[in-house]
Amino acid sequence: MAKDSLSEAGLHFDDLNKLRILDPDVSQQTTELKEECREFVEKIDDFQKIVGGLIELVDQLAKETENEKMKAIGARNLLKSIAKQREAQQQQLQALIAEKKMQLERYRIEYEALCKVEAEQNEFIDQFILQK
């Protein structure tokens, strides 16, 4: 009964019979809670750390992705422009080829003319020999 009166007065005895103001159970629970809270905080900290790492990683990944994306776009553009460049180059080469073709045609005509001259001269020589 005394216990109860004591408890009513807000005094308690713990197992070691020390006088306590707080109910030992409560105290114990509090301590446990405290413990748990600490653990929780620790866990949260860990979690934050992990998440931070994750975010960092994702950020990094994003950056890399962005980079790659830009690179891809650049490459795609380059590809497009190369196609155009090739076209221009092709055009230039074609112009040069046309030029060479014209030159070739000129040479062909000259060659034909020379062949004709050669034939004429051979004929002339033959005739000359025959008549002699």
Place this chain on the structure above:
Amino acid sequence: MRLKTSLLKEPKHKELVSCVGWTSADELYSCGDDHQILKWNLLNGETSLVVKLPDDTYPIDLHWFPKNVGSKKQGQSDMFVITSSDGKFHLISKLGRVEKSVDAHSGAVLAGRWNYDGTALVTAGEDGHIKIWSKSGMLRSTLAQNGLPVYSVAWGPDSEKVLYPVGKQLIIKPLQPSSKVLQWKAHEGVILKVDWNPVNDLILSAGEDCKYKVWDSYGRALYSSTSHEYPITSVSWAPDGDLFAVGSFHTLRLCDKTGWSYALEKPNTGSIFSLTWSIDGTQVAGACGNGHVIFAHVIEQHWEWKNFEVTLTKRRAMQVRNVINDAVDLLEFRDRVIKASLKYGHLVVSTSLQCYVFRSSVISFRYFEPKPDVVEHTEPVTKNWNTPLIFDLKEGTVSLILQCERHFLLVDGGSLFLYSYEGRLISSPKVPGMRTDILNAQTVSLSNDTIAMKDKTDEKLIYLFDALSGKPLGDGKPLAHKIEVVEIALDQGGPAIERKIAFVDKNRDLYISTVRRLGKEQKAVKIGSMVHTLAWSDLSNILCGIQDNRFTVWYYPNVAYVDKELLPKTISEKDGSEYTKSPQIVSFVGNRVTIRRSDGSLVHTNISPYPAIIHDYITASKWDEAVRLCRFVKEQTTWACLAAMAITNKDMSTAEIAYAAIGEIDKVQYINSIKDLPSKESRLAHIQLFSGNFQDAEAIILQAGLIYQAIQLNIDSYNWERALELAVKHKTHVDTVLAYRQKYLNDLNKKETNKRFLQYAEGVEVDWEKIRAKIELELVKERERASTGPLGPSTRSSISLQH
């Protein structure tokens, strides 16, 4: 031929370059939208800033004041004009000081050009005005006002006309206000650039329809290019008028004056806004859209003569190839090669300071010259090519080299110099007031003894000079033709006294005329029409040309002077359609003619070798051999040539054989009768008569005192009045004339109406017996005079007795 281009790695201008201009052969000024005027020294490769223009001045066109103006021969031009987008033009000194800025147009000034003597400047503006300014920048006149901007402008060769484009039209407007304006539609797009060459008088135009075109000064189209990928932004004639350059986006082209393209370059330049040739014509500079200035050298020019091929491999090196043995020689020069010519076994090369003469081992190329150097032929050619003769040039700006068998002519600056192949200066003919810088191979001609020249100031005149003394021939008067002469050429063979000049006039008629006129005026004889190009053989007097699309060879043009009817028989013609439109004869060496077609390809053709051999026989007076050859060949042309040559040289027996061979019986008979004439003078006179020179014939007889023969000559030609005049003047044979006149009138059943004859008929009795006796007496007298000559029996003394 091709262009060797050079571009710096980094552009010197920060913005596009709009214009360039040469001061000398190695110094260029350029300016662009970064307001800088840069000077490019090509000798040391340095580029320096001359001046930076104000920030609001965007230059568009640059042109140097012409050098060699007036008496000031030497020295470089020291001033240039820049036109700019703010409607001004600026006169700027060589050091970059802006001497004067003049408000010229509203809107940009798109072009500015000095005329050739530097007395006037023409500007063209965005406002469509064309304005003429004095040298100091005072407005003289507004030549034209148009509704469209004028992008370019060019002076005519004589600085009397101005060419400019308006939209798609080209307009040639003379400075004289009342003169006719020539205008034609030239392109399908806006015309961006024009140029007009003073040497060949041809016009270039280029436009946004991506084509460039060549025109003559009458507006006839000579060439039109195929369509390019981009608009043609610039065209420019080389100073000598043989080549031109064309610029477009990433494109630089080198073309022949007939339009076909020698070479195409695709440099990384952007659009080439302006092209300018250096003063010696060896390189071209272009103002590029990406801030570069491109330089392009003309290399790999090619010369051919017989078995030698010469190629300019580098600026200072040539390669000589003997195609017979494939021997190759390299020729090196101290300076840049400007002009070269290979003919008659000699290669003449001019650099900026010196003239080199190389001699090939083939020295003799005539048929019958003794060839003591036969042994030499086996020697390596190298020996000859490596020992050139070198001498210093007087001015060092050779614009033309012409060669003949014994000497060569250099047009150097303001003068002409004739050198022997040993390098000795022979003469330097001078025409006062002649512009030598516009002479070309069509307007100057050279033979061993004569130089002929045509001046721009009066194109009807041909100046003739003795080659050895450099003095004008004869009385010093130039040969005058009825209308403008386009092309002249001297023949190369035969003695100096028989030198002939062939020329083509504006109507494309071909004439031949003697160069050394003895005494009376010798008429030019027309021997062809519609002749587009012509050339004499390098050795014998054979002329070839393209006559109205037919390739024609005049084997003996001199026939026009001895027997004009024979002319068609001495000509050989063949179809020239294989040469296409407007071909040019490049060379006529021996019996090989080389023709360049309008597409640039060379076509070779051989002509019959026999006439040339006959020419040589006749030069050596080997008549029998000539006749034998003709019998062997059995060709009408050779016989006809021989006949004409025999008449020219008064070898009547050969003439008789030749005329008989071509079936000209009437002429054979006449020749026979000439052979029977009693005196030398009569024979000479009748040979002259044979060639149609009546006056010469009469003069010869009269000079010999054969009055009766002269009278008879006139009677035979029904030249009654002259016959009577002679008879009365010499108081002899009046009755003879009257008797023949009577007979003639009786034959025709006509009455005498001529007063003089009526008057003399009154006092004279016609007695045929007496007349016959008198004639017989005259003939006896003539025979006695000429009794020294063994003439053989002659019954008829004059053909007149056949009446």
